[in-house]
Amino acid sequence: MCHGDRLEGTPGGPALSGEGFEAGFGTLPPRALHDLIRDLMPEGARGTLTPQEVLDVTAYLLAENSFVLPQEALGAAELDQLLRRTP
Known part of the structure; x- marks a missing residue:
């Protein structure tokens, strides 16, 4: 609810997709985004988030911002190996 239904951002939280994500978080490596969350x-x-909740939120944000995620569940060890899809 803090970041909007479509991650577009709200007065209570920044956008977490598209240009808003790029401006605020686009230069961070996936592990840094994970650690920030x-x-x-x-x-x-x-x-207060569990380690699995942090990974789930991280995976969701990365997938919404053109990162290629592994077929199996994302683990902390895989964060450093994720790449973005090329347009």
Whole structure:
């Protein structure tokens, strides 16, 4: 709810897709995005997500922003190997 139904951003949270994602997070490697989610989210209850929830949110954001995810479940070890789809 903080980032909008389509990750478009709201007054309470930045956009997490498209140009908004690129401007705020596009230069971060996937592991840094994961660590940011782990350490700072959710607002008001930082650090309360389980390790699996952090990976799930990270995978969702990466998939929505053109990263190629493995067929099997994403693990922390695979984060450093993810690449973006080329247009």
